[in-house]
Amino acid sequence: MFDSLSERLGGIFDRLRGRGALTEIDVRAAMREVRVALLEADVALPVVKDFIEAATQRAIGAEVIKSVTPGQMVVKIVNDCLIELLAGGDELPPLKINVTPPAVIMMVGLQGSGKTTSTAKLAGWLGTRERKKVMMASLDVARPAAQEQLRVLGEQTGIATLPIIAGQSPVQIAERARQAARLQGFDVVLLDTAGRLGVDEALMAEMAAIAGATSPDEILLVVDSLTGQDAVNVAGAFKARVPLTGVILTRMDGDARGGAALSMRHVTGTPIRFAGTGEKLDALEAFDANRVAGRILGMGDIVGLVEKAAANFEAEQAEKMAEKLAKGQFDMDDLRQQLAQMKKMGGLSGLAAMMPGMGAAKKAMDNGAINPKLLDRMEAIILSMTAKERAKPEILTAKRKIRIANGSGTTVQDVNKLLKMHQEMANAMKRLRKMGGIKGMMKMLSGQGGLLGGGPGPEGAGPEAGGAIDMGALGRMFGRPGLGNLPPGFNKFGRK
Amino acid sequence: MSWFGRLSEGLSKSTKKLANNITGLATGTLPLDDDRLDAIEEGLIAADLGPAVAARIRDRLGDQKFAKGIDDEGVRAVVAEEVARVLAPVALPLAITRRPQVILVVGVNGSGKTTTIAKLAHRFKADGQRVMLAAGDTFRAAAIAQLKIWADRVGVPIVAGEQGGDAASLAFEAVKRAIDEQVDVLIIDTAGRLQNKAGLMDELAKLKRVIGKLDPAAPHDVLLVLDATTGQNALSQIEVFGQVAGVTGLVMTKLDGSARGGMLVAAAGRFGLPIHAIGVGEGMDDLQPFRPEEFAAALAGTAS
Numbered sequence: 001m002f003d004s005l006s007e008r009l010g011g012i013f014d015r016l017r018g019r020g021a022l023t024e025i026d027v028r029a030a031m032r033e034v035r036v037a038l039l040e041a042d043v044a045l046p047v048v049k050d051f052i053e054a055a056t057q058r059a060i061g062a063e064v065i066k067s068v069t070p071g072q073m074v075v076k077i078v079n080d081c082l083i084e085l086l087a088g089g090d091e092l093p094p095l096k097i098n099v100t101p102p103a104v105i106m107m108v109g110l111q112g113s114g115k116t117t118s119t120a121k122l123a124g125w126l127g128t129r130e131r132k133k134v135m136m137a138s139l140d141v142a143r144p145a146a147q148e149q150l151r152v153l154g155e156q157t158g159i160a161t162l163p164i165i166a167g168q169s170p171v172q173i174a175e176r177a178r179q180a181a182r183l184q185g186f187d188v189v190l191l192d193t194a195g196r197l198g199v200d201e202a203l204m205a206e207m208a209a210i211a212g213a214t215s216p217d218e219i220l221l222v223v224d225s226l227t228g229q230d231a232v233n234v235a236g237a238f239k240a241r242v243p244l245t246g247v248i249l250t251r252m253d254g255d256a257r258g259g260a261a262l263s264m265r266h267v268t269g270t271p272i273r274f275a276g277t278g279e280k281l282d283a284l285e286a287f288d289a290n291r292v293a294g295r296i297l298g299m300g301d302i303v304g305l306v307e308k309a310a311a312n313f314e315a316e317q318a319e320k321m322a323e324k325l326a327k328g329q330f331d332m333d334d335l336r337q338q339l340a341q342m343k344k345m346g347g348l349s350g351l352a353a354m355m356p357g358m359g360a361a362k363k364a365m366d367n368g369a370i371n372p373k374l375l376d377r378m379e380a381i382i383l384s385m386t387a388k389e390r391a392k393p394e395i396l397t398a399k400r401k402i403r404i405a406n407g408s409g410t411t412v413q414d415v416n417k418l419l420k421m422h423q424e425m426a427n428a429m430k431r432l433r434k435m436g437g438i439k440g441m442m443k444m445l446s447g448q449g450g451l452l453g454g455g456p457g458p459e460g461a462g463p464e465a466g467g468a469i470d471m472g473a474l475g476r477m478f479g480r481p482g483l484g485n486l487p488p489g490f491n492k493f494g495r496k
Numbered sequence: 497m498s499w500f501g502r503l504s505e506g507l508s509k510s511t512k513k514l515a516n517n518i519t520g521l522a523t524g525t526l527p528l529d530d531d532r533l534d535a536i537e538e539g540l541i542a543a544d545l546g547p548a549v550a551a552r553i554r555d556r557l558g559d560q561k562f563a564k565g566i567d568d569e570g571v572r573a574v575v576a577e578e579v580a581r582v583l584a585p586v587a588l589p590l591a592i593t594r595r596p597q598v599i600l601v602v603g604v605n606g607s608g609k610t611t612t613i614a615k616l617a618h619r620f621k622a623d624g625q626r627v628m629l630a631a632g633d634t635f636r637a638a639a640i641a642q643l644k645i646w647a648d649r650v651g652v653p654i655v656a657g658e659q660g661g662d663a664a665s666l667a668f669e670a671v672k673r674a675i676d677e678q679v680d681v682l683i684i685d686t687a688g689r690l691q692n693k694a695g696l697m698d699e700l701a702k703l704k705r706v707i708g709k710l711d712p713a714a715p716h717d718v719l720l721v722l723d724a725t726t727g728q729n730a731l732s733q734i735e736v737f738g739q740v741a742g743v744t745g746l747v748m749t750k751l752d753g754s755a756r757g758g759m760l761v762a763a764a765g766r767f768g769l770p771i772h773a774i775g776v777g778e779g780m781d782d783l784q785p786f787r788p789e790e791f792a793a794a795l796a797g798t799a800s
Contacts, residue, residue, distance in 0.1 A: 039546075039547045042729070044542070045542045110750075110753065112605070144641070145639075145641035145644075149636070197753035199753055226725075226730075227727060228727020230725045254604070255732055256729035279605075
């Protein structure tokens with residue numbers, strides 16, 4: 001399931017290596033795989049069909065650039081098409097909040113899609129980023145304690161909420177909210193509506209009535225990114241009743257491939273504005289089409305991985321590490337730090353799931369071929385070494401290894417495996433320096449124009465004979481923290 | 497209204513669509529050719545069965561020889577039969593066999609855990625069981641208030657603490673009270689969590705361990721609540737929650753919408769976990785036992 005699309009396409013195109021333009025037969029064969037990848041990512045079937053047709057037309061006859069395989073070329077074209085579709089081509093117009101106050105933003109969606117949390121997040125975002133005075137009102141009289149939930153969230157974030165008056169209808173509350181916002185000088189009023197099913201006629205009519213009574217400046221559809229094929233029905237049902245102006249995708253911090261994004265964009269025709277990325281109330285990000293495209297194609301969330309690495313990597317440690325790397329040193333203590341970072345990022349299975357080409361490793365782990373406790377064990381081995389041994393692993397004699405194995409509850413083979421891995425990582429670091437540091441690495445990994453499938457697949461990512469995954473590749477990943485916010489040490493290193 | 501009536505009503509729109517996907521190509525009795533098989537496969541994919549399972553069912557249909565041809569109605573019946581065959585072994589109701597039976601309810605955010613608990617409590621109470629609830633979702637704002645309102649409506653006692661409190665100690669307290677007060681069923685709510693959040697999943701594992709302190713066999717049931725609108729990610733949810741919390745059964749919610757919950761078929765084939773019940777509405781009575789033939793019929797559009 002986590003096999004990357006480029007790997008799959010590789011099989012089809014192996015025999016084609018070196019040909020010129022993509023032929024229709026080749027493209028159609030490749031698109032069958034793309035189709036499955038999209039369906040597995042939960043892109044809705046009608047959307048997949050349209051998309052495949054458009055991408056096929058574009059791919060046929062395209063020149064295969066030298067040094068990439070035809071499979072990679074197809075992936076690039078598909079990836080480009082996806083980004084175009086997700087981003088919508090044109091410049092994203094800003095939210096209509098600079099109207100005669102109060103601007104009304106109405107939130108709609110299914111039950112459990114994350115409307116109330118998203119309302120609070122958006123309110124916070126408008127307050128801090130746009131410096132608006134925001135009020136929230138819950139029109140949800142159906143779910144027990146829903147109004148209470150928004151009130152509590154308002155308290156937590158310091159955002160005003162409309163006082164709750166029991167017994168009012170949603171339309172009455174909406175009108176009261178708008179009036180209160182106007183009188184009290186609020187810039188924006190957010191209306192959080194009850195969750196409803198597209199097939200529930202009464203509730204859909206109520207939603208239309210609220211929209212009619214308050215004529216919102218923005219109506220945002222809140223959609224769970226875990227949504228499956230039903231996404232088209234949901235989008236269609238809501239679009240038919242209210243003039244949607246945008247979409248918020250929630251739970252993008254989950255491990256779903258997020259094909260619902262494409263379905264939503266396609267069916268509603270409105271931009272995807274935001275992505276909810278966590279339980280905390282500031283976890284709302286501008287929607288990033290590039291990243292989601294890679295994820296839908298199963299090419300791993302490279303950017304996400306890198307950002308996570310950056311967030312977890314303490315600046316001070318990075319500084320120290322960079323110095324050592326610059327000198328071409330990489331000792332056992334450094335390795336241990338890297339292991340600790342990896343654990344923070346959700347352990348091996350978490351990492352494997354995020355990385356492209358690591359499908360085999362993930363599978364091996366699921367089958368028990370790779371022990372997820374591997375990181376702990378490796379750490380134990382390093383901790384059983386003396387300070388001197390850690391700084392200079394080459395002094396490890398057989399006798400010392402036996403002592404370390406006993407001390408860490410492992411075997412000498414395990415110790416040897418770790419040493420080999422360390423050697424590989426140290427070599428990788430050296431290579432990295434030769435390639436022009438972090439920047440060169442970045443280029444190789446992400447490629448130009450989103451050719452994600454091209455570079456990153458760590459060769460031999462599958463389980464090696466000993467059951468260890470290619471840690472050199474993992475190590476390389478860590479040499480590339482953050483496209484946006486590089487820790488200070490790495491900035492320096494990048495210029496080296 | 498009967499269960500089937502409700503389900504069919506909810507599914508009617510989408511069922512029609514699926515039925516049209518599968519059929520609507522052939523008028524009269526025709527051989528099951530590639531075009532029709534393609535249409536069937538796509539119809540199944542559109543119901544969230546996933547490409548792999550859809551392809552398998554397609555192959556199985558393709559292997560059968562319909563020498564004299566088959567009409568649309570026949571195609572739907574065969575599809576329903578194939579789906580029902582996959583689902584039949586996993587349709588098992590949740591039985592109360594010990595006292596107190598501790599039921600832990602887990603799932604991702606917004607899947608419908610709290611409402612499902614209310615429905616379960618209502619059903620057990622109607623069966624004459626003494627039910628107690630525990631408001632273990634100490635994270636989401638007003639989750640405790642929500643469950644309290646439900647406990648009140650259903651008329652069962654509830655063990656609740658403060659928001660932001662320790663869920664594990666609350667669960668421990670609840671199990672203790674359930675034993676002391678000799679209730680038959682204790683249902684423990686938990687905060688929704690995404691299965692790829694290692695820290696939150698560790699917390700769930702701890703919660704489960706703590707529950708087992710007073711009664712090593714507890715929790716006797718760990719129910720994973722799945723949202724019918726969820727796509728292929730449901731499989732990942734089952735897998736990870738299964739590893740961490742030892743899920744013993746599934747409940748699927750929101751089947752009254754346009755979603756068809758086809759990933760249950762994929763899940764049944766892969767994990768074989770019992771499907772205890774399905775949620776078909778927001779009312780207390782809207783929790784129904786899972787009936788594979790009817791579910792399959794609604795999925796394939798043989799319902800008329």
